[in-house]
Amino acid sequence: MPRDSLIPTETVIALDSVPIRFGLGASQELGYELNRLGVRRALLVADRNLRQFGLVEKLERIVRDAGVELDVYDDVHVEPTDRSINEAIAYARKTQPEAFISLGGGSTIDTAKAMNLFSTHPGELIDYINKPIGQGKPVPGPLKPHIALPTTSGTGSETTAVIVLDLLQLKVKTGISHRYIRPTLAIIDPLNTLSCPPMVTACAGFDVLCHAIESYTARPYNVRPAVENPAERPIYIGSNPISDLWCRQAIEWCARYLRRAVFNPLDLEARSYMALASTFAGIGFGNSGVHIPHAMSYPVAGMVRDYFPPDYDVDEPLVPHGLSVIINAPAAFRFTAPAWPERHAEVAAILGVETRGMPVREAADALADAIKQLMRDLGIPNGLEELGYSERDLPGLVEGTLKQQRILVGSPRPVGEKELGEIFRAAMRYW
Template sequence: MQKYNWNYPTTMWVGENRINDVASACKNLNIKKPLLVTDNGLAQSVIVKNTLSILKEGGIIAALYSNVVGNPTGTNVNEGADYYKKNNCDGVIAFGGGSGLDVGKAVAFMSGQNLPIWDFEDVGDNWTKANSDKIAPIIAVPTTAGTGSETGRASVILNEETGVKNIIFHPKFLPSIVILDPILTVGLPAKMTAATGMDALAHNLEAYCAPGYHPMADGIALEGMRLIDKWLLEAVSNGSNIEARMNMLTAASMGSTAFQKGLGAIHSLSHPVNALNNIHHGLSNAIFMPYVLTFNKDVIENKIIKICDYLELKDRSFDGFVNWVLDLRKKLDMPHKLSEVIDEKDFDIDRLSKMALADPSTGGNPKKLTEDDMRIMYQNSMTGELFK
C-alpha cells in the first residue's frame, strides 16, 4: 500500500468580532512587536486602523508593511523581510486576502533565511534547506473568503524575472493562530465576494477530484462545497449577512485544508494567466472550471455524481453538475469565456501552455496532462466551447 502524509489545520479563533482578541493572540505566541502585513488599500481601511488600535490598547505596538500587490511578488517579500528586521519585529500578523496572507507568511519565513526565496520552491525536499528555528510566528487574519491561505503551508509568489508564479513551501508557513471574523469581510464588494467564493469552490472541487487516498480531505471538501452552494449567492447579494459571511470564511479555510490532497488543471491554467495577464485568481478559476470538468469527465464522472447527491441537486448527473456551475457563474455575473477578460493579442498560448504543464498543480489532475491538452483547454476557454 502506498504511504501518505496527512496534515490538519492550526488553532482557529472563530466568530463575530474575534479580531478583538488579536492582542491576546500575540501574547499567546509571545509576540511583543508584530509586523502587520497587508495591501495598501486595506492599510487605509477602518478594519486595519481598528486592528492597530486594538493591539495598542493591549500594550502591543505593531509596525505596518503595506506594499503588497494583487499578484504578490518576490520584491514584496524581500521588502517586507527587510522592514521586519529593520523594526526588530518578532512575529507577523498576515492580514487581508490571499496576497496579504501569502506575503505575510513568506515574510515571517524569509526574515530568518540567508538563501533566496526561490531556493525554497515546492520541489522535492527544498524546504529542508530552511533554518526552521528562525521562522517567525504567524497570526493570520483573512478578510476575504477564497484562498484559504490561512490554513495552508505555502505561499504563491510571482518571480518577476521569469514571469512564473512559484509555490514556496515549508511546514512552518502554517499560521499558529487564525482569526476568522466575518465582520472583516462585510465590506468586500460583491464582485470580489463572487470571485473569491469561486476560488474556494475550485479548491474544494479539485481536492475532492484529485486522485489519492485521503477520505478526511474528501469529507471536508464535500461539506465545503455544500456551504458554498448554500451561502455564496447570499453573501454576494446581501453582504451584511454575517451568517453567510461566516460560512463562506469557513468554506474557504476548508478548501485550503482539503487541497493538501491535490489540485488540478483549473489551477494549472489559472496561475500563468494570473502572472502574465494579471487576471484575478478567483475569476480565472471560475472561467476555467467547466472546461476542466468536461475535459476530465471520463475519470471523474462517478465522483461528480456523489457531489450532486451531497448537494441534493435536482439533476444528479455529470451534466447536471456542470450546469449547476454554469448557472452559478451566470447568477454571479461572471464571464464564460477567457476572451471576455483577455485580448487575443495579449494571449500567448504557446508560453501559457508550457507554463501550465510545468505548474505544480498539474500533478494532482485526475487525468495525466500534456502540453497539447493545456493548449486545447486554453483554446476552448477562449471560444467558449465545452468538451463533449
C-alpha cells in the same frame, strides 16, 4: 526509515492544520493570543485599502492595548510579485519583529508568510520556489509566530503552507510550499469581510469552490508511491477521507451562500458561512492539493495584458486569482469527469443538478454546466477571450501550466501538452 516492500503505495494520511478562532468579533481576542504566545514586539502586515474601513486602526488599538509594541507594513501588492515580495522581505529583515500579524486577503497573508520565512532564515526566493522553476529547498526550521486574520473568503491562506507569487520576467505564477510556512493561528472574524465588494467576493468565493472541488476530485493519496522518509512526503498528498470531509462541506456552503454573499454584502449569515467555507476548503486542499484549474490559473494571471477587473483598486492589468481559476474550471472538470465520474456527479448534485435517475457519466458531465451557470449568475467573464486571450496565446498558456507539475500530478486523469491545449481551447468561450 525503510518501508515494507509489500506496501509499494502510500498508506499514511498526514493532516496538518492551524488552530482556529472563529466567530463574530473574534478579532478582539488578538491581544490575548499575542500575550499567550509571549510576544512583545510585532509587525502588522496589512492591506492599506482596509484603512478606509477602520480595520487597520482597530487592530492597532487591540494590539497596543495588550501592551505589545507594533510596527505596520502596508505596502502589499495585490497578487504579490517577486518584486513586491522582495521589498517586503527587506523591511522584515531590517525590523526583525518577534511575530507577524497579517490582516487582508491571500495576497497580504502570503506576503507576511514570505516576510516571516526570509527574516528567520537566509536565502533568496529562488532557493525555496518549487521545482522546476526554483530549487525547491526545504525550509530549514520553524518560523516566528504568525497570526492571520483574513478579510476575504477565498484563498484559505490562513490555513495553508503555501506562498503564491508572480515571477514578473517569466510571466508565470508559482509558489513556495512547506509545512513550516503555515501560520501559527488563524483568527477568522466574518465582520472583517463586510467591506469586500461584490466582484471581489465572487472571485474569492470561486477560489473557495475550486479549492474544494479540485481537492475532492484529486488523485487519491493511496495510489501514490510510498515515501521512504516521512520528511519527503509532499504537502499535497491527494484526496483522502479526512480532507474529503472538509471539502465536501465547503462545497455545500458555497452552493448555499455564495450568491447571497455577492448580492447582499451585509448578509452576515452568508458572510459567516463563506468564511467557514474558505477555511474548511483551505484545510482540505492544504493537505490533499489542487490540480488542473489551479495549474492553468498561473499563466492566465501571469500573462495578462489589458484586463482590469471590476471592484479591484488596481492601476495595472490584473486577473484576480479566483477569476483565473474559475475561468478554466468548466473545461477542466469536463476533462477530468471520465476519470472519476462518481465524485464529479456527487459535486454536481451538491451544486443543485437533479442527478437522480441520470447515468453517472452524464451526471459527471453536468458539473461543468453547473459551474458555468453559477459563473453567469455572478457576472464572471465568458471565458478566456473576455480576459484578452486568443488562440495565439495557447502555446504560452500551455507552457506556463506545464511548469506547475507540483499540482498537475494531483489530476485524476493524466494531462500533458496536447490535453492542456484542448482544455484551454474549450475555455476560450462558454456561452
